Amino acid sequence: MNGRHRNILIGISLVAAMGVTMHTGAQTPGDIQQAVDAAYAKFRTLQEGKNADYIPALAKVDPNLFGIAVVTADGKVYTAGDVKTEVSIQSISKVFTMAQVIEEQGLDSVEKQIGVDATGARFNSIIAVEAVRTVVGSGAPEMNPLVNPGAISATSMVRGATSDAVWQKIIGFHNDAAGRQLTVLQDVYKSESDTNQRNQAIGALMLAYGYIKNNWQQAVDLYTRQCSIGVNARDLATMGATLAAGGRNPVSGKQVMNSSKVPGVLAVMATAGLYDDSGKWLYHTGLPAKSGVGGGIVAVSPGKFGIAVVSPPLDDAGNSIRAQRAIADISNAIGGNPYAPRAK
Ligand code: DON
DSSP states (O other), rough: OHHHHHHHHHHHHHHHHHHHHHHTOOOOOHHHHHHHHHHHHHHHTTOOOOOOSHHHHHHTOOOOOOOOEEEESOEEEEEEOOSSSOEEEEHHHHHHHHHHHHHOOHHHHHHHHHHHSSOSSOTTTTTHHHHHHTTSSSSSSSSSSSHHHHHHHHHHHHHHHHHHHEEEEEEHHHEEEEESSOOOOHHHHHHHHHHHHHHHHHHHHHHTTTOOOHHHHHHHHHHHHHHHHEOOOOHHHHHHHHHHHHBOOOOTTOOOGGGHHHHHHHHHHHHTGGGGGGGHHHHHHHHEEETTTTEEEEEEEETEEEEEEOOBBBBBTBBBBHHHHHHHHHHHHHOOOOOSSSOO
């Protein structure tokens, strides 16, 4: 290689390297920790919203609990506040049970049997169940696995000879995504089991209309149990990072799901992850995300990071107020929005 060619090659390499930097909007560890600390300080004293109380055990959780965690796609962890205390995962479990069904039975299975469209109704709407029933057999239902009827259906689709066999698969998938053994918060499980008549009605209707093929009682029970899994902010951020990193848990190194199936999971999160407020959320952050009435929200910046906040007080749509604000601030500060133009 002569000198001129070498110089051209060095020039091309430099441009490529700059291109990569511009593409990732590369942040230093200091930048990320600073954004996390700034959001913690800004929202720690925010007193808005109210714990969910339709599940009695949730009303008793400390409303001041506030923890933030970011786990990058290469496994670095940044935290602020309380990232150890567990809350019940609630609806965030819907993402991982949906992911498990997609992993086991393919993207088509969820699209055809449950649907991947927003319902435009609240997460536990029975009217939404009535609205979709006429399209059974004539196309994909206008439903999705992140609202209760679709989530109970997704749980019913997990294959297993016994209830315990199905449960082992569900908790196993959550464990792999979090990178540790999670356990059920028994007080929450009991409290929700005692008061989940509405979900039982939804399960029975989903059987009546052909979305659940059998044993709706088992599906509702396992759904209630998966919602009672205890997680902290760091667990949730690791679960988000697993999706950000193409299905590979970047902390444990385990490939939890096939990377080709992850975009489907993220698409449903973008469409329906924050219920009635999913559009507003996407408008401001561009991030696929999922909330739970236990106070957690997890969001995913594909290829970059998972981020989670735990803070129990919720807004009227059922989404944690501090979590929404902190995640939006941090992600926007560190270039998390996949729709944002590349930095110049
Ligand atoms: O089925 C329920 O009502 C709860 N186990 C889960 C609801 C939930 O987390 C909705 N979240 N925003």
